[in-house]
Amino acid sequence: MTPATHHSTLFLAMRRLRAPLITLITIFAISVLGLTLAPGIGGEKMSFFHAFYFISYTATTIGFGEIPIEFSNEQRLWATICIYLAVVGWAYTIGSLFSLLQDHTFQNAVATEHFARQVRRIHEPFYLVCGYGETGRLVCKALDRLGERAVVVERNPDKAGEQELHGYVTDMPCLAADASLPETLRFAGLTSRHCRGVLALTDDDNTNLAVAISARLLAPKLPVLCRAGSTEIAANMASFGTRYIINPYAKFAEYLALALHAPNTYHLLTWLTGLPGTAVERHRDPPRGKWVLCGYGGFGKVIVEAFDREAVPVTIIDREAPDGHGHRVVKGDGTGASTLERANINQAVGIVATTGNDFDNLSIAVTARELNPNLFVILRMNAYANHALFDAFESDVTVVPSEIIGHECLAVLTTPLLEPFLAEIATKDDAWSAELVEQLTDRFGWTVPAVWSVRLNLRRAPALYRHLMRNSGSVRLGDLLRNPHDRAAALEAAVLYLRRDDDDHIIRPSPDEIIRPGDRLLLVGLPAARRDFALTVTNGHTLDYVLTGADRPGGWVWEWLAERRRRAAGAG
Amino acid sequence: MNLEKVIFGFFIVLAATLNFGFFVGDLSNPEHHDIYELFAAIVVNLIATVLKFGDRTQIGAVHLSTSLVADLQLIAAAMVWGYGAHVVGTGMTPDMTAKVVSLSGGALFANVVSVIILIAETIMQRR
Numbered sequence: 275m276t277p278a279t280h281h282s283t284l285f286l287a288m289r290r291l292r293a294p295l296i297t298l299i300t301i302f303a304i305s306v307l308g309l310t311l312a313p314g315i316g317g318e319k320m321s322f323f324h325a326f327y328f329i330s331y332t333a334t335t336i337g338f339g340e341i342p343i344e345f346s347n348e349q350r351l352w353a354t355i356c357i358y359l360a361v362v363g364w365a366y367t368i369g370s371l372f373s374l375l376q377d378h379t380f381q382n383a384v385a386t387e388h389f390a391r392q393v394r395r396i397h398e399p400f401y402l403v404c405g406y407g408e409t410g411r412l413v414c415k416a417l418d419r420l421g422e423r424a425v426v427v428e429r430n431p432d433k434a435g436e437q438e439l440h441g442y443v444t445d446m447p448c449l450a451a452d453a454s455l456p457e458t459l460r461f462a463g464l465t466s467r468h469c470r471g472v473l474a475l476t477d478d479d480n481t482n483l484a485v486a487i488s489a490r491l492l493a494p495k496l497p498v499l500c501r502a503g504s505t506e507i508a509a510n511m512a513s514f515g516t517r518y519i520i521n522p523y524a525k526f527a528e529y530l531a532l533a534l535h536a537p538n539t540y541h542l543l544t545w546l547t548g549l550p551g552t553a554v555e556r557h558r559d560p561p562r563g564k565w566v567l568c569g570y571g572g573f574g575k576v577i578v579e580a581f582d583r584e585a586v587p588v589t590i591i592d593r594e595a596p597d598g599h600g601h602r603v604v605k606g607d608g609t610g611a612s613t614l615e616r617a618n619i620n621q622a623v624g625i626v627a628t629t630g631n632d633f634d635n636l637s638i639a640v641t642a643r644e645l646n647p648n649l650f651v652i653l654r655m656n657a658y659a660n661h662a663l664f665d666a667f668e669s670d671v672t673v674v675p676s677e678i679i680g681h682e683c684l685a686v687l688t689t690p691l692l693e694p695f696l697a698e699i700a701t702k703d704d705a706w707s708a709e710l711v712e713q714l715t716d717r718f719g720w721t722v723p724a725v726w727s728v729r730l731n732l733r734r735a736p737a738l739y740r741h742l743m744r745n746s747g748s749v750r751l752g753d754l755l756r757n758p759h760d761r762a763a764a765l766e767a768a769v770l771y772l773r774r775d776d777d778d779h780i781i782r783p784s785p786d787e788i789i790r791p792g793d794r795l796l797l798v799g800l801p802a803a804r805r806d807f808a809l810t811v812t813n814g815h816t817l818d819y820v821l822t823g824a825d826r827p828g829g830w831v832w833e834w835l836a837e838r839r840r841r842a843a844g845a846g
Numbered sequence: 847m848n849l850e851k852v853i854f855g856f857f858i859v860l861a862a863t864l865n866f867g868f869f870v871g872d873l874s875n876p877e878h879h880d881i882y883e884l885f886a887a888i889v890v891n892l893i894a895t896v897l898k899f900g901d902r903t904q905i906g907a908v909h910l911s912t913s914l915v916a917d918l919q920l921i922a923a924a925m926v927w928g929y930g931a932h933v934v935g936t937g938m939t940p941d942m943t944a945k946v947v948s949l950s951g952g953a954l955f956a957n958v959v960s961v962i963i964l965i966a967e968t969i970m971q972r973r
Binding site: 286 | 881882885889893896897898899902924927928931936955
């Protein structure tokens with residue numbers, strides 16, 4: 275069943291009700307005709323008007339007591355027949371109507387139409403989220419908190435129904451349909467001019483792939499974020515130009531490698547990409563030394579590769595691990611103490627539990643920590659439902675794929691400049707990151723800050739853009755970063771990255787940097803500073819005040835009066 | 847041959863012929879216009895309308911609209927008749943009859959359009 279076949283519910287209803295309606299018309303016609311033909315008292319026949327009146331109130335079982343003229347026995351005989359005929363007719367019609375209303379196809383048609391209408395009525399930018407699982411829920415919640423709108427498509431009707439219970443601030447249209455069908459995506463506003471991006475977050479790689487292809491062909495300009503569970507699928511997605519492919523395990527392995535060789539860069543990264551409003555916990559950094567890894571599956575393999583790149587020795591515990599990766603393999607079950615001892619857990623500095631079973635992972639971690647209390651423990655959480663257990667255990671790092679994907683999506687979507695900046699800092703050395711982290715967290719604290727990007731163009735920063743066009747080269751970056759309520763105070767925000775149209779970019783631009791129209795800035799700071807900065811660049815008066823300290827009156831009349839007063843003062 | 851098409855064509859043509867049968871005759875002479883024929887025309891028109899439900903093509907939409915026009919006109923005619931015969935109390939005067947018949951004449955025009963569309967559709971499909 276594709277949505278195209280049940281587009282117009284009205285026509286479907288009309289088609290289904292054809293037979294009952296014709297039956298009803300026929301029954302009415304026969305009854306009325308018979309009543310006009312039956313001889314009444316004194317041989318006078320009933321007129322059409324009276325007959326129709328009588329049948330109308332009898333057939334609909336309203337049953338007035340009023341009869342135009344007293345009936346003869348012939349008329350009574352016919353009226354009896356009419357009553358039974360009419361009851362059958364109405365029962366059939368109403369029965370058909372109710373069965374139509376309860377019909378699955380019809381309900382789907384109504385729901386799809388309702389959804390499509392809701393989406394058409396969105397006249398502000400929105401994101402299309404495919405898949406409302408753990409990841410989808412996380413992303414939707416964060417988008418909602420950021421005041422962004424979203425449209426959700428989820429195959430499973432139960433999960434789609436859950437969405438309504440979560441109480442979002444903004445209205446979030448949700449359709450229970452298969453996102454791999456292009457028609458579904460079209461209903462969900464893929465081709466709408468308000469659609470800002472597509473997020474394929476279902477747990478099925480093929481569906482994500484289908485969404486990516488549909489988006490690539492139907493809306494080539496939209497950014498598409500795809501979740502990929504395996505390297506093959508990721509390569510496939512990359513082959514037709516999907517820009518953001520998020521493989522949670524590969525991403526984590528990347529972070530782990532980063533944390534091993536540049537812990538401060540890693541801290542900076544988690545601080546910048548965390549969920550807004552949450553505090554980043556400073557846990558100890560993964561130590562270098564011998565590591566033990568339990569479960570050599572897809573995730574395990576990626577982690578081992580990351581360890582290899584960092585030249586950290588690993589011992590693998592698995593029931594049937596293949597050889598050829600150059601590491602020592604202990605065959606067996608990591609949940610037992612004897613296996614862990616054979617893998618020399620006492621000399622190890624850390625353990626990674628990466629099996630596909632949450633209880634196995636917890637059991638491994640608990641046993642290993644008993645044997646060696648100083649172990650650095652990395653745990654993989656498969657189902658978010660078990661998070662209470664993982665919280666209670668207090669591992670050093672818990673790998674939650676849905677969270678990794680969620681953070682990544684939000685970072686890419688809401689702040690397009692963040693990604694190139696993160697790529698830049700990955701190339702810097704650890705000391706550089708250490709200095710930056712210290713500077714930023716001293717100023718803004720360890721709570722995840724607001725990170726946003728601004729393009730200084732006519733649409734996003736009209737006041738500043740006009741000002742720059744009039745007096746070019748006059749505004750320095752530092753001039754802008756002042757509090758619009760009190761310009762003596764600095765704005766609680768910092769510019770991390772500046773990008774110009776000609777592919778020129780500056781990391782941590784100095785306050786003396788002259789800004790030009792069209793520049794793009796990546797800022798970090800407190801949420802209030804974000805609003806203040808937006809006010810500065812969009813409101814001409816605020817901008818004047820921030821740049822010059824002059825509080826300009828608004829409106830022509832006041833401007834004129836002020837001008838006169840200035841001139842008078844100049845003359846006098 | 848398609849039974850559905852037969853029934854469809856039958857009702858559309860019957861609606862037009864019954865309407866015509868009621869319409870012909872002296873405009874204001876009540877004896878030339880039989881109320882049973884008007885009744886039959888209304889019933890057949892209603893059935894024809896319902897048969898046209900649910901066709902999403904352009905031609906189907908025009909079909910449905912002509913039928914709705916004919917229904918409206920015929921029901922108006924019946925109401926005028928009922929008003930004349932029962933409410934005014936003078937019975938069917940030539941004046942009243944002329945009103946009823948001219949309304950049914952309008953319906954007849956809509957029915958003729960409907961028949962023309964039916965013929966056009968048939969010719970167009972060449973099957």
